[in-house]
Amino acid sequence: MNSNRFPLRAGHAARFFNDNLGTITTAERVERLNSLDIHEAAGVLATLPQQKAVRILGRPELHHAAAMLTEMPVEHAARLLNATANDRVADLFQEMDEGARAHLFSKLDRATSLAVQHLMGYPPRTAGSIMTTEFVSVPASWTVERTLEHVRKVERSRETVYAIYVLDTETQALISVVTLRRLITGEPQASVLSVAQQGGIVKADPLMTQEDVARLIRKHNLLALPVIGEEGHMLGIVTVDDVIDTMIADQTEDAQKFGGMEALGKPYMTISFAGMLKKRAGWLCALFLGEMLTASAMQHFEGELEKAIVLTLFVPLIMSSGGNSGSQATSLIIRALALGELKLGDWWRVLLRELPTGIVLGAILGLVGFGRILLWQSIGLYDYGEHWVLIGVTIFAALIGIVLFGSIAGSMLPFILQKLRLDPASASAPLVATLVDVSGLVIYFTVALLILSGTLL
Amino acid sequence: MNSNRFPLRAGHAARFFNDNLGTITTAERVERLNSLDIHEAAGVLATLPQQKAVRILGRPELHHAAAMLTEMPVEHAARLLNATANDRVADLFQEMDEGARAHLFSKLDRATSLAVQHLMGYPPRTAGSIMTTEFVSVPASWTVERTLEHVRKVERSRETVYAIYVLDTETQALISVVTLRRLITGEPQASVLSVAQQGGIVKADPLMTQEDVARLIRKHNLLALPVIGEEGHMLGIVTVDDVIDTMIADQTEDAQKFGGMEALGKPYMTISFAGMLKKRAGWLCALFLGEMLTASAMQHFEGELEKAIVLTLFVPLIMSSGGNSGSQATSLIIRALALGELKLGDWWRVLLRELPTGIVLGAILGLVGFGRILLWQSIGLYDYGEHWVLIGVTIFAALIGIVLFGSIAGSMLPFILQKLRLDPASASAPLVATLVDVSGLVIYFTVALLILSGTLL
Numbered sequence: 001m002n003s004n005r006f007p008l009r010a011g012h013a014a015r016f017f018n019d020n021l022g023t024i025t026t027a028e029r030v031e032r033l034n035s036l037d038i039h040e041a042a043g044v045l046a047t048l049p050q051q052k053a054v055r056i057l058g059r060p061e062l063h064h065a066a067a068m069l070t071e072m073p074v075e076h077a078a079r080l081l082n083a084t085a086n087d088r089v090a091d092l093f094q095e096m097d098e099g100a101r102a103h104l105f106s107k108l109d110r111a112t113s114l115a116v117q118h119l120m121g122y123p124p125r126t127a128g129s130i131m132t133t134e135f136v137s138v139p140a141s142w143t144v145e146r147t148l149e150h151v152r153k154v155e156r157s158r159e160t161v162y163a164i165y166v167l168d169t170e171t172q173a174l175i176s177v178v179t180l181r182r183l184i185t186g187e188p189q190a191s192v193l194s195v196a197q198q199g200g201i202v203k204a205d206p207l208m209t210q211e212d213v214a215r216l217i218r219k220h221n222l223l224a225l226p227v228i229g230e231e232g233h234m235l236g237i238v239t240v241d242d243v244i245d246t247m248i249a250d251q252t253e254d255a256q257k258f259g260g261m262e263a264l265g266k267p268y269m270t271i272s273f274a275g276m277l278k279k280r281a282g283w284l285c286a287l288f289l290g291e292m293l294t295a296s297a298m299q300h301f302e303g304e305l306e307k308a309i310v311l312t313l314f315v316p317l318i319m320s321s322g323g324n325s326g327s328q329a330t331s332l333i334i335r336a337l338a339l340g341e342l343k344l345g346d347w348w349r350v351l352l353r354e355l356p357t358g359i360v361l362g363a364i365l366g367l368v369g370f371g372r373i374l375l376w377q378s379i380g381l382y383d384y385g386e387h388w389v390l391i392g393v394t395i396f397a398a399l400i401g402i403v404l405f406g407s408i409a410g411s412m413l414p415f416i417l418q419k420l421r422l423d424p425a426s427a428s429a430p431l432v433a434t435l436v437d438v439s440g441l442v443i444y445f446t447v448a449l450l451i452l453s454g455t456l457l
Numbered sequence: 458m459n460s461n462r463f464p465l466r467a468g469h470a471a472r473f474f475n476d477n478l479g480t481i482t483t484a485e486r487v488e489r490l491n492s493l494d495i496h497e498a499a500g501v502l503a504t505l506p507q508q509k510a511v512r513i514l515g516r517p518e519l520h521h522a523a524a525m526l527t528e529m530p531v532e533h534a535a536r537l538l539n540a541t542a543n544d545r546v547a548d549l550f551q552e553m554d555e556g557a558r559a560h561l562f563s564k565l566d567r568a569t570s571l572a573v574q575h576l577m578g579y580p581p582r583t584a585g586s587i588m589t590t591e592f593v594s595v596p597a598s599w600t601v602e603r604t605l606e607h608v609r610k611v612e613r614s615r616e617t618v619y620a621i622y623v624l625d626t627e628t629q630a631l632i633s634v635v636t637l638r639r640l641i642t643g644e645p646q647a648s649v650l651s652v653a654q655q656g657g658i659v660k661a662d663p664l665m666t667q668e669d670v671a672r673l674i675r676k677h678n679l680l681a682l683p684v685i686g687e688e689g690h691m692l693g694i695v696t697v698d699d700v701i702d703t704m705i706a707d708q709t710e711d712a713q714k715f716g717g718m719e720a721l722g723k724p725y726m727t728i729s730f731a732g733m734l735k736k737r738a739g740w741l742c743a744l745f746l747g748e749m750l751t752a753s754a755m756q757h758f759e760g761e762l763e764k765a766i767v768l769t770l771f772v773p774l775i776m777s778s779g780g781n782s783g784s785q786a787t788s789l790i791i792r793a794l795a796l797g798e799l800k801l802g803d804w805w806r807v808l809l810r811e812l813p814t815g816i817v818l819g820a821i822l823g824l825v826g827f828g829r830i831l832l833w834q835s836i837g838l839y840d841y842g843e844h845w846v847l848i849g850v851t852i853f854a855a856l857i858g859i860v861l862f863g864s865i866a867g868s869m870l871p872f873i874l875q876k877l878r879l880d881p882a883s884a885s886a887p888l889v890a891t892l893v894d895v896s897g898l899v900i901y902f903t904v905a906l907l908i909l910s911g912t913l914l
Contacts (some may be wrong), residue, residue: 323780
C-alpha cells in the first residue's frame, strides 16, 4: 500500500539486529522491535529473511503487528502471512481495520484465506477461535514408516508437531493419537495404530470456552488438544503455548476485575490516558452511586448520631471490617470456581463453612475492639462516658454481625453471578465492600439501638 | 509398615475402576481416588499395575499421595517411587513426616535416592526444586542414528522426551539442543549437531525463582527449559506442565493475598476449619488494628463532628472512594509487575500517569457527589442547611484529594514492597483501603476546615 515510501533496503535488518552470528532469539528480536516506532519496525521486519520474520510475527508479544503489516507492501505482507500459523493470522486480521483487512485478505493464498475465514467465524474466547488448523494427520491405514516419512516432509511447514492424529480412512473421524516419541519406537512396517495411545482421546468442542480448554490441557498434561466438529471431523488443535497465553490474559483480566475495574486489555504503560479513564471511571462511579446509600443510611440514623456522637467514631472501623472479611471470602470463592474446585451446586456447602467462620472471625475482632475501648478508657486516653461497657458490647456484637454478613455476602456473590450467567470474577473487592458497607451501617445502628436504648439512645 | 492390615487383594483396583477396557484416563482415576478415604485409596493404588499406579502418583492433583504411600507396605511404596519422576518423588517426600520419610528413603534404589536428595537440597520455589533430573542427553560426537536409537531405548523410562540435550564430550557442558522433530529429519550418519537448534540456548540457573522460570518458558514458547549448574553442567529440566501447575498455584496465591489473607495453600473445601481461621484471622486483625487509627482520627475531629453532624453523613462514602481507587491502581500495578511489563525503576512513570488519572477520576466522583447534594436539596429529600453549597464544594474538593491519594498510594505500595524485597502481591485491596481510610479522613476534615471555617465550623 505504501510501497513507494517504504524502506526495503537490503541488509537493513541484519544491521539493526547486528546478528550475522544468528545468536539472538526470536523473543529478543521481538523486544527490540517493540522499542521502535511502527514504521521503523515494519521496515526492519520486511527486510528480514522470511523464516525469521514469520517467527517474529507469530509472537503475540509483538506490539502493533497488524499495523506493521498494513505499513508493508501488500504482496510482501501476504507472503509473510501465508507462512504464518493460521490462528495467529486470524488474530492479526481481528486487529486490522476493515479496509486494510479486505485488501490484504484478497492477496492471501487460497488455503490460508479459507482457514483464516473459518477461524474468524468462531466466537472469540472459544476453542475454535484459539485453535490452529495446522496439525499433522494420517489415515489409519498407514504404516509407522510412511507416517514418519510424512512427518519429515511437513516438519518445516507446520507450526509444531506435537502429536500425529490418526483418522478413520472412511469417515475421516479422529480415532487415535500418536506421539512422536512413540512413533520412533515403532516397527517400520507395523500399522501406525500399533504405537497409538491407549485409553480415550481427550478432545474439545469448537465452542468450548478457552477457560475450559485450558482446564482440560492442565488436567491431562497435554501439549495439544484436538478440536472435533460435528460428525467427528477434526478441525484443529489448541497448543499448550496458546493456552499459557490465554491463561495469563485471563488472570490479568480477573485480577483487574477483582480490583474493581474493567479489564484494561493492554499493558499499563501502552493504554491511552482516555482508555485508562474509561476502564476505571465506570466502575468507580457505579460503586460511588451504590455507596451513596451509606449517606442515606446515615441520614436515617441521624437522630441516634446526634444523641451519641461517640457511635460515629467507630463507623469507619466497623464498616471496613465487613468489607475486609467479604473481600477474603470473595477472593477464595472466585478462585475455587475458576479452578473448578467448586461448582455452582456447592453454594450451600460454602455457606455452611462461612457461617461458623464468620462468627468466629467476628468474635475475634469484636474482642479486639472491646479491648481497645477497655484500654483507652482505663488508661484515660479517651472517655467514652459512663456507659462505656455498653458501647464496648455494642461494638463486639456489631462486629460479629458485620463480619458474618461480610463473609456470607462475599462468598455467595460469585455464586449468584455465576447463576445469573455473569462472570463470577466481576465480584470485586470494592463491589463486595460497597454491598457490605450499607448493610453494615444498618446492622451497627440496629445493634446499637437494641443495646443502648434507654441509656445513650 | 501397616502391611498386616493392608488389603492387597488381586483384582481390587480393576473392580474399583471397572476398566477392563482401559478407556478411562489417568486424570479420571485421580478424581475417583480423591473421592475415597486415604486407606481405601492406598489399597486401590497398591493393587493397580505398576505403570498405571506410577502415572497416578505423578499427578499433583492426587490428594494425600504422601499419606497413601506411608499406608502401603514400604517395599511396595519404594518400588512405585523408584519408577516415578524424581521431581515428584522429592515433592512427595517434602509432604511426609520425618519418620516415614527416613524409613521409605532407605528403601529407594541408589539412583533415585541420590537424585531426590539432590533435588530436596534446593530452596523451595526455585528452578532446582521444580526441575526433574530425568532428561535425555547425548555426547556431541554421536550421529543422528545413534541418538535416535538411544531415544528409543530410554523412551519408556524418562518422564517425557521434550528435547535431546547435546553435551560436550570433554567438559559435559550443554552445547546444543535438538528437538525430536528435527532429529527425525536428519541424515542417519550425520552428526547430531547437524540438526541442532540455531541461536543461543535459553537456560536457567538452579536458584532462579519459579516465577522467572515460568516467564522464560512463556517468553520463548518452550516445552522444557534446561537448568545449568556451575561449570556449565546440566542438572535437569523444568517442563511446561510443571510450569503450568506452578503458574496456577502462584495465581491462586496472588488472588488470595489480594483479597486480604494469607494464601490457603489447599483447596477451599479440603482445608480444616482451624487452618482456614488461621489464614484469615491474622490479616483481618492486622487490618483491624490499622483501621483503629480511623477511630483516633475521628476522635481528633470530634469537635468539628459535633458542630457539623452533616459532615459525618458522607464519611463512609468518601472513605470508600479512596479505597476503591486505590484497589484499582494496586491491582493494575501488581499484575504489571508480575508480568514484567513494569520494573522497579518505572515507579516514577507510573506516578506521572496516576497523578492526572487520580485528579480526573476524583473530579468525576466529586461532580456526582455535588450533584447528589444539589438534587437532594432542591427536591427536598434532605435539608443540608443554609451552607449546602459550601458542603457540596467540600465534598467535591475532598473527593479529588482522596481519589488522588488513593490512586497514588495504591500504585506506589507494590513498588515499595518490591523495593523492600517483599512480595508486591501482598499489597491487598483491604490493605490499600486501610491505608487510604485513615489519610482519607484527615484529608476530608482538613478540606472541611479550610472551606467551612467561619460558617459551619
